[in-house]
Amino acid sequence: MKKEINIGLFGFGSVGRGLYDVLGAVEGKDVKIKRICVRDLTKERGVDANFTDNAEDIFTDPEINMIVELIDDAEAAYGIVRRSLEQKLPVVSGNKKMLAYHLPELIELGKQTATPFLYDASACGSIPVIRNLEEYYDNDLLVSVKGILNGSSNFVLSKIFNENMDYASALKLAQDLGFAESDPSLDFDGWDSLFKLVILTIHAFGIYVAPEKIFRYGISTMNDADIRFAAEKQRRIKLVGHVEKLADGGVYLWVAPQLISRDKYIYSVEDEFNGVVIKGRYYYKQFMFGRGAGGHPTGAAVLSDITACRYDYRYEYKRMNTSLPLHHTNDVTHRIYYRYRTEEDSTLIHFSKVRERYTSSEWSYMVGDVTLAELVAIKDKLAGKDIFLAAYPFD
Ligand SMILES: NC(=O)c1ccc[n+]([C@@H]2O[C@H](COP(=O)([O-])OP(=O)(O)OC[C@H]3O[C@@H](n4cnc5c(N)ncnc54)[C@H](OP(=O)(O)O)[C@@H]3O)[C@@H](O)[C@H]2O)c1
Known part of the structure; x- marks a missing residue:
């Protein structure tokens, strides 16, 4: 169902900033970045946005209804995606390393919690291969x-x-x-x-x-x-x-x-x-x-996942359930x-x-x-x- 999206964004490096720019350029204001969690709050970011270095500020904000994880630390990314799914917050990730090591259990958790979990940007950036x-x-x-x-x-x-x-x-x-x-x-x-x-x-x-x-x-x-x-x-x-x-x-x-x-x-x-x-x-x-x-091509792919989540799109992993x-x-x-x-x-x-x-x-x-x-x-x-x-x- 089409709904207003308030994003809690983790990471404001190449891809996080790319997503910010791409979102700023698209028509319609029903997808917003509500809060951005980074590692180092003292870095100059050059944008007017609401930054934090505390993940709790995102996970306890009742208005945030989607998590986008774009950080370069695979273990921390795993924790963010797990927690998002546990809290039934739709989540988008670009972290191929984290996914390559943890996908089976995250797919299972996504199923158990019936929560959308998309990561098209993780493989081949802007090319929608997945x-x-x-x-x-x-x-x-x-x-x-x-x-x-x-x-x-x-x-x-x-x-x-x-x-x-x-x-x-x-x-x-x-x-x-x-x-x-x-x-x-x-x-x-x-x-x-x-x-x-x-x-x-x-x-x-x-x-x-x-x-x-x-x-x-x-x-x-x-x-x-x-x-x-x-x-x-x-x-x-x-x-x-x-x-x-x-x-x-x-x-x-x-x-x-x-x-x-x-x-x-x-x-x-x-x-x-x-x-x-x-x-x-x-x-x-x-x-x-x-x-x-x-940043921008991958940011565009992340936006595509956000839009898909918004319509409750999920990967079905049909090939995993084949009889042969x-x-x-x-x-x-x-x-x-x-x-x-x-x-x-x-x-x-x-x-x-x-x-x-x-x-x-x-x-x-x-x-x-x-x-x-x-x-x-x-x-x-x-x-x-x-x-x-x-x-x-x-x-
Ligand atoms: N770059 C690409 O073209 C590309 C393409 C596809 C997928 N990806 C994937 O996208 C992800 C991000 O890549 P990137 O190139 O944007 O990385 P990056 O430029 O190195 O930026 C990483 C960001 O993550 C933040 N960060 C790191 N640990 C954190 C934590 N524990 N909590 C909150 N924020 C944290 C950093 O904060 P500070 O700014 O404070 O240091 C920084 O803003 C990676 O998983 C990468 O594999 C990248």
Whole structure:
């Protein structure tokens, strides 16, 4: 039912401020930010709004009838979302890390309390991937969701492949332009993409896979040799999140750099943009493209969730209730490009088949087939080494 909304907002950083601006620009005044809770009350905010640093001021205000959580502290965000649901206050969140670790119990709490809980902005910012997976692709035809889920790493890769920048200069430029976190690991080691993939998988296939069970590898050890290899094969390296359903009901998911050929939609996704390819039987492939981050695009996505909550829209998690539940598997084989330097590292990955091999005094590489289960088993051994790997799909 359409009603007047008084928001209790947590966080006034990039996205909180973005939401404030977007709300200020839309027609109609029946959605208002009543109070904003931040961490540091002494910061100059440059807006005329009612700030507090005490969450109680929001949770005990009888006029506040919706909570919007846009803070950068995952554990505190979890507490805010839990309490909102317990108090039957509709809640909107953008916190992918918190969601990736706590979604199953929050979904259950949302059901028990019959309270709307939306988070479309958490995966791919302004691109409504979750809502589409929920509503349009809620059937057996869906086969895979694959895409560039992190804008910062894509910006760096674009600068490397289009403007011949080296990795360090491209990273510095991304940070100077505000596209990259001061701790680059979140974006460049694939964590951000991983959290989004966990959320998308729930809506695409109805299964929750905890982040620690998923193979994740980023681009932070990529070097000139890898860039040259990709160019020789007429491909570009993209950091890709990928979930796919197999014929036997198994679902595998992973985040890794991939050597993408020119004929693929995501080959042309440049700079800080995101692009998601949704593949299914009969309709084949569909492509969603847009701004996956940034205060205003993400603020616009949050407003869309607020509006949906206002009409009592809820995710139904239809795929979780299917009579033929799917299961997580790592029993799938991929072709991999693996670059290493030392003799010891040459045996780190057990290839079931080696297809190509190059050795020099500076670096060596192998191209071969390996199971995802093998990659998951050795994932902790890959960290901190002068190596790089990327999926090298056949098509
Ligand atoms: N940035 C994006 O493009 C984007 C896109 C999609 C999703 N998200 C998600 O949206 C959330 C916010 O991101 P952001 O980029 O806006 O972060 P940000 O710029 O770092 O701002 C974080 C805000 O959270 C406040 N805060 C932190 N802990 C708090 C607590 N315990 N209680 C109240 N306020 C608290 C901070 O207060 P102070 O200002 O006082 O320090 C700050 O205003 C994150 O979960 C992020 O993953 C971001």
